[in-house]
Amino acid sequence: MTITLDNPTITPEFVETPEITLTSLAAAKVRSILTERSLPNHGLRVFVSGGGCSGMQYGMAIEGQPREFDAVVETDGVKLYVDPTSMNFLLGATIDYVDNLMGGGFHIENPSAVSTCGCGHSFRTSGSPQQASGGGCSH
Numbered sequence: 001m002t003i004t005l006d007n008p009t010i011t012p013e014f015v016e017t018p019e020i021t022l023t024s025l026a027a028a029k030v031r032s033i034l035t036e037r038s039l040p041n042h043g044l045r046v047f048v049s050g051g052g053c054s055g056m057q058y059g060m061a062i063e064g065q066p067r068e069f070d071a072v073v074e075t076d077g078v079k080l081y082v083d084p085t086s087m088n089f090l091l092g093a094t095i096d097y098v099d100n101l102m103g104g105g106f107h108i109e110n111p112s113a114v115s116t117c118g119c120g121h122s123f124r125t126s127g128s129p130q131q132a133s134g135g136g137c138s139h
Helices: 024-036 084-090
Strands: 020-022 043-050 056-063 071-075 078-082 093-100 103-109 113-116 122-125
Touching: 020 024, 020 071, 020 078, 024 078, 024 093, 024 103, 043 084, 078 084
Parallel strands: 020 093, 043 078
Antiparallel strands: 043 056, 056 122, 071 078, 093 103, 113 122
């Protein structure tokens, strides 16, 4: 039995996207914080934990080195450390720094979030249960 293929080479199309994107403004702010605190070799841990008004919440911390199994994403000399569980929720996210009259802060644009709280610190994904409406934001 002989099988003949018209096109023996099948090449799937892959679109490569960064795991997490840190904007240049956010990278500059992280560098500024690290310089102010005299922590030149540290990085920014970005994580997701349960809680917040929408079920999941973002967190950030400055750390000296990655932990075992962390993904390390480097942008403009700034290292982001992300644990594997958090990476599942942050895949494709963009971290920016916004400074306006109401104050400044880091903002995460997350394609996995199907809803977010008005505070911007908590979110819900399509697979997470919907939280009962409790009124105000308590992230």
